[in-house]
Structure formats: C-alpha cells, structure tokens
Amino acid sequence: xxxxxxxxxxxxxxxxxxxxxxxxxxxNGSAHTNGAHLPTSSYFGCNTFGARQMxxxxxxxxxxxxxxxxxxxxxxxxxxxxxxAQVIKEWAISRGVTHFTHWFQPQTGLTAEKHDAFLSFxxxxxxxxxFSASQLIQSEPDASSFPSGGLRATWEARGxxxxxxxxxxxxxxxxxxxxxxxxxxxxxxxxxxxxxxTPMLRSSDMLSQRAIELLELLGDKGVQRVFTTLGPEQxxxxxxxxxxxxxxxxxxxxxxxxxxxxxxxxxxxxxxxGGIPERIQACIAEIEQELYKLGVPIVxxxxxxxxxxFEMAPHFEETxxxxxxxxxxxxxxxxxxxxHGLQALxxxxxxAGINGSGKHCNWSxxxxxxxxxxxxxxxxxxxxxxxxVRFLVFLAAVLRGVHKHSGLLRAGIATSGNEHRLxxxxxxxxxxxxxxxxxxxxxxxxxxxxKEASRGAEQQLIKLGVAKLPDIEKDNTDRNRTSxxxxxxNKFEFRAVGSSQSIAFPVTLLNAAVADGxxxxxxxxxxxxxxTKSVDDAVLKVVKExxxxxxxxxxxxxxxxxxxxxxxxxxxxxxxxxxxxxxxQLVTKQSRSLLTKLGVLTKEELESRYHVRMERYIKxxxxxxxxxxxxxxxxVLPAAFTYAGQLATSAAQAKAAGIKSIPQIDxxxxxxxxxxxxxxxxxxxxxxxxxxxxxxxDLDKCAKMxxxxxxxxxxxxxxxxxxxxxxxxxELWPLPKYREMLFPV
Ligand code: ADP
Ligand code: MG
Numbered sequence: 056x057x058x059x060x061x062x063x064x065x066x067x068x069x070x071x072x073x074x075x076x077x078x079x080x081x082x083n084g085s086a087h088t089n090g091a092h093l094p095t096s097s098y099f100g101c102n103t104f105g106a107r108q109m110x111x112x113x114x115x116x117x118x119x120x121x122x123x124x125x126x127x128x129x130x131x132x133x134x135x136x137x138x139x140a141q142v143i144k145e146w147a148i149s150r151g152v153t154h155f156t157h158w159f160q161p162q163t164g165l166t167a168e169k170h171d172a173f174l175s176f177x178x179x180x181x182x183x184x185x186f187s188a189s190q191l192i193q194s195e196p197d198a199s200s201f202p203s204g205g206l207r208a209t210w211e212a213r214g215x216x217x218x219x220x221x222x223x224x225x226x227x228x229x230x231x232x233x234x235x236x237x238x239x240x241x242x243x244x245x246x247x248x249x250x251x252x253t254p255m256l257r258s259s260d261m262l263s264q265r266a267i268e269l270l271e272l273l274g275d276k277g278v279q280r281v282f283t284t285l286g287p288e289q290x291x292x293x294x295x296x297x298x299x300x301x302x303x304x305x306x307x308x309x310x311x312x313x314x315x316x317x318x319x320x321x322x323x324x325x326x327x328x329g330g331i332p333e334r335i336q337a338c339i340a341e342i343e344q345e346l347y348k349l350g351v352p353i354v355x356x357x358x359x360x361x362x363x364x365f366e367m368a369p370h371f372e373e374t375x376x377x378x379x380x381x382x383x384x385x386x387x388x389x390x391x392x393x394x395h396g397l398q399a400l401x402x403x404x405x406x407a408g409i410n411g412s413g414k415h416c417n418w419s420x421x422x423x424x425x426x427x428x429x430x431x432x433x434x435x436x437x438x439x440x441x442x443x444v445r446f447l448v449f450l451a452a453v454l455r456g457v458h459k460h461s462g463l464l465r466a467g468i469a470t471s472g473n474e475h476r477l478x479x480x481x482x483x484x485x486x487x488x489x490x491x492x493x494x495x496x497x498x499x500x501x502x503x504x505x506k507e508a509s510r511g512a513e514q515q516l517i518k519l520g521v522a523k524l525p526d527i528e529k530d531n532t533d534r535n536r537t538s539x540x541x542x543x544x545n546k547f548e549f550r551a552v553g554s555s556q557s558i559a560f561p562v563t564l565l566n567a568a569v570a571d572g573x574x575x576x577x578x579x580x581x582x583x584x585x586x587t588k589s590v591d592d593a594v595l596k597v598v599k600e601x602x603x604x605x606x607x608x609x610x611x612x613x614x615x616x617x618x619x620x621x622x623x624x625x626x627x628x629x630x631x632x633x634x635x636x637x638x639x640q641l642v643t644k645q646s647r648s649l650l651t652k653l654g655v656l657t658k659e660e661l662e663s664r665y666h667v668r669m670e671r672y673i674k675x676x677x678x679x680x681x682x683x684x685x686x687x688x689x690x691v692l693p694a695a696f697t698y699a700g701q702l703a704t705s706a707a708q709a710k711a712a713g714i715k716s717i718p719q720i721d722x723x724x725x726x727x728x729x730x731x732x733x734x735x736x737x738x739x740x741x742x743x744x745x746x747x748x749x750x751x752x753d754l755d756k757c758a759k760m761x762x763x764x765x766x767x768x769x770x771x772x773x774x775x776x777x778x779x780x781x782x783x784x785x786e787l788w789p790l791p792k793y794r795e796m797l798f799p800v
Pocket of ligand 2: 288366368
C-alpha cells in the first residue's frame, strides 16, 4: 500500500474537523435566516391533541367526561368515544396526517407502532377519510413476534392495544410524513399484560387506593386520587456519526467493546457544566424543538461529567405521561442527531473508564381532590403540625417499602447495560439504600429515640421541631450523589435507573413497594387506633416503629466506598452485583406475593417478565460476544498482522542495507507476543460462545455462565486488543479511537 493513501479513519477525522454547525431550524422546518425565533410557548404541544385543544373542539359535556376520566385514571366512557374520534380525525387531517397508529410499549424497552391509513371507501367505492371510535379505542396489531416470555404460548396467540386517554394523542413527524399516534396499552385476550404500561397503570391504581385509605385515617377526606409524579433526568452521549458507523461494537451493541483509554479522560473535570460546543448546541436545540411540538416540557440542558456526555431534563409530570414522554425523548434524540451528523448513545456504559449514563428518576406522590388538598405534594413538608405529621407518615411508608423490597427494586434496573454502571465508582451501587439528609436523619432518629410514655405525641412532635418543619430546600440537603435513592427536599431521586431503560418497569415496582409500605402503616395505625383515641398518639407510635424497622436502609455516607459493602452486608441489605442474580429477585416468594396480592402482575405475568428479561440479558451478551469475536478476527488481528509484517520488512531492509542496530526485530517480537495473547484469549471467547449456544434452553445456567466466564473472557480479549492499539501504527488502526470519538476537533 503506498504510504500516501490516508487510512479511512484519518479521512474521516479530516472531514469532521472541517464541519460547521448545522443551523438550528424553526419548528416548521425553515432555517433561522433572519434571526427571528419563535417563543416556545407559541408552538408548545402543537403536535398533540391535549386538554387545551380538546376544550376548544369538544362539546362541553363530552370534554368534562373525558377530563374526568383522565383526572381520575378511569376508562373512557364509550358513549363519548365517537365524538372524540371525530374531533381527533379532523384535527389530524387538517395537519396533513394520513395514517394513524396505536403507539405502545412492548417488553423490548422501546415503543411499537403499526400504521393504518385513514383512507377507506364508501358504498360507491369513492375514497374518503375515516376514523371510527373503535379504531381510536382498540386495535389488533399482529403482535405475535413481541417478547411475551411464554405468556402467549400458553394462552391466546393474539393481543390487542387499547387507548390510554391519560396520555394525549400526538403527531409523529418522520421524514416529512405525519402519523397520528394513540398512546395505548397492549394486552392479551384474557386481559394479560403484554406490555410495560399495563402493570404500571395497575400499580398507580394500587398506590392510589392505599394512599387514600391512609389519608382518610389521618382525617384527610375528599381525596379522589393519589398520583405519582416523575421528572426523569436523561443522560446521553453525542458523538460524530461517522465514527459510530466505523465501530461495529457501537452499531451492534451500543457500547465499545475495545478501545484503549485516551491520555485525557474526565480527570480535568472541565466538561461538567462547561460551554456546550456549537455543533452540539444546534443539535440539542433541535431535539428540544421537536419535543416541544410534542408537548414534552424539557427545561434543563447541560454538559455532564464525561467528555461528550450531556443531560436533558423535563419539568416533572404525572408518571404515565412522564414515561411516555421519556420514550419520545430517547427516540427524538436518536432521530434528530442524525440530521446533524451526530449519533446519540443512550447505552449505560458506551465507553470504559469514563462515566456512564443513568436516568435519575425524580419521583413523588400528589393528590387529586375536590378540596384544598388538590395538587398537594405528599413528600413536601408543610406549614402546620398536621401537614408535617402526614409528611412523616408518607416518608415512613416509602422507607418501609424500599427497605422491604430492595431486592425487587434492584431487579427493576437489572439489564446488561446497567451492569457496567452499578457498582463501578461513578454510579450508585447495586446495594439499594436511601439517603435522607442531615435534617431528616436527625428528626427520624429523634422520633425513634423518643420515649412516648413520658409525654404526649403533640409535645414530642413540638420538641422534635415537627410542628414547624422548615422547607427542606434542595440546597439544604447535602447532595449525596452516591446514593441510589435520595430524598431531595420534596421528592425522592431514584438514581440507579439505566439511561436506555423504559422507566415503566422500575416505577411499577417502586409504586408496588410503596403501596405495600402504605398498607403496612395503615394496618398498624388501625390497630393502634383501637387502643387510643388520639390520632397523633397512634401515628407517632406507628411511625416510630416503622422508622425503627427501616433503619438499616438509611445510609448517609459514601456509597462508593468499599467499607459500605461490608457495612451493608452487616445490615442485611442485599448486594446483587450481576444481572441474573438481580433478576432472580423478581420471582422470589416475597416479590410474587407482593405483586399478585396487589394485582399488579399475576403469577404468570411475573414469570413472563422474568423470562423476557433473562432472555434479553443472554441475547445482549451473545451479541457482544459475537461482535467482539468478529472485530478481533476481521479488524484487530489483520491490523496487527500488517504492522508485524511492516516491521519484518523494515528489519529485512535494514539488514540488507548492512545496518547494525535493528530494533525492528524486538518490536516485531513484542507485537508477535501480543498477537499470540490476543489469539489465545479470542479462542477462549469462541469457547464461551459455543458453550452458550448449547445451553440456550437453560436460561438460568446460561445467564450465570455468561455473567461470569463470558464477561471475564470479554474483558481478557479487550485487554489484549487495547495493548495492541497502543503499539500498532496509528494509520493502520481501523477503529476510531477514544480520543477521536470523545474529543471532537
Ligand atoms: P438536579 O440535577 O439538581 O437533581 P434537575 O433540576 O436537573 O435537578 O432535575 C430535577 C428534576 O426533578 C426535574 O425534572 C424536576 O422537574 C423534577 N421534580 C421536581 N419536583 C418534583 C416532584 N414533586 N416530583 C417529581 N419530580 C420532580
Ligand atoms: Mg440534574
């Protein structure tokens, strides 16, 4: 090869260096040539048919019924469906929509859609646009190829989707084509949940029922619904698409399987909150604009800790909507980035050695009521003693639920991607604990230590400062970034959720755990109220007991420290580091009894989720193993052989020229040794693949083997590759390097 020919990698590097920012576009697609920008509020939600548009378009009584069903989380009244469908159709057609689809969330972590045309024909075979109430409400995709974990094999083969009116319909614009999307649940013919949304909605209902019952005992009447709120902070990487395209590992597995560490990583701590580069800024702005059209309230953007890592967060919303919106956030990022020559990486650990990405799920509980309680955040300390007693009761319920079901919560975030994150010194560990902050820790410990015999509850509470709790501003709680589940003033932040995950499942399990905590407290309170007339006395006693019992789950220290692992073990907190053992927590007797008792998942539905997730883990691992093997065989080894050959040629030439010192020989021998090391590790990798393919029938055994022997084999191959990367001539190396992908020029 003539030395003047640049390697493909070098050619790309040059091309990228010459790129400029693609101008951001207005919401209607034209460039900002005159510098005029539309205010966000002028087009926010223009592609959704939400409450505002419905109020304008629907007859008042229909609108009221619809809103009532949305507000109370009830099914849509079939009588009003035809009117709603008609109005939606007219709105969609006026906006150039030709097709509609039920938009749902099968157990793939992504969303699914199947488009149908509005086009139909009247009795004279004249074309017309039609969209009926039944099409709005229900659809039957041929859904036999979605993962069901055996559910459909044992029952019906078919499933259907049904509109969830709590989430507004929206118009999806892809490549100039506009499609009406109807957010839906996906269920089998006997009502079995085939998707992520159905159990989540059930868990919200259960939490609501339990919370209302408890509130009534506390004297808070007139509550119609307690709903949870969600504000997910989404972390992601943006890298140049050309690099992405040249990395089979990123394309196939979403993460780099080889790659030597660059001399500079995140040690300068200069990326976090730094200025956003122009090309990236243009891209992020366009992602936001697309999301604004869909009514997704993105309000925060900033650089994250790792180079080329960013974060986007919305204003919090009711959880069902927040979950749907997060799916839109992920899909929109992936789509819009391409327009800017970029690739959004949502994997939990795209690059070894630097921070991975999480999705901090801020979560709380709020009230829908026809009185002054409406809109109240149950995790916000209040102004009166009663409000603060209520606050403590709900806090106690969350702590209790999280403590009791910490294994289950860990299972909800168990994926092959998150495995690389949890437990490394950058993300919350696999041990689920709760951070409360100084003030509340003192308060809770004070309650536990209190001697209720000596004085009444009221006096005790006054003494502890409960009567006049200050607003616990976020900034007052020391921000322990290492905790997987932290109280931040008026909400909890579930930080261990993976960046690429659907939030539905982790939140379903959290809702269930908290519903259980609420039920326990309610029961204890009922028993106590039989013994005493004073609600305050009873509450204090119950809260005290509950706080005491959940003490082990509270941890204020550094969750990354090695000592915490030992300490947690002493406290009896589980530490499931690997995905298979974490997933096994789904099907323990305790988890099963919780979820079936609440009616969140039947035994079969739960079993199916365990299967789907275990299978997914095995598939993810096998994809990585195969990809790595192919990269080694067709990219890394050939590059190393070429380099060894060049050294040999050079040595022979030096010898022929009578040169005495020929260090090329040592260099070639060193490369040869590294090649041998790689080839032997690569053979072990091939053995693992072979073994796994033969074990496929036995999920447990296969997953266990892959998470240990399989992961070790990948690590060993990687180490050998990375050594070679550091010696093979740069222009021969076929894979974009970390420094190139992470530090755009
Ligand atoms: P930080 O990065 O400091 O944790 P951010 O401002 O990036 O905070 O994100 C905080 C998130 O928490 C936002 O999405 C915000 O809307 C959300 N949030 C605030 N209050 C609540 C609440 N009551 N329930 C759920 N999420 C909330
Ligand atoms: Mg944040």
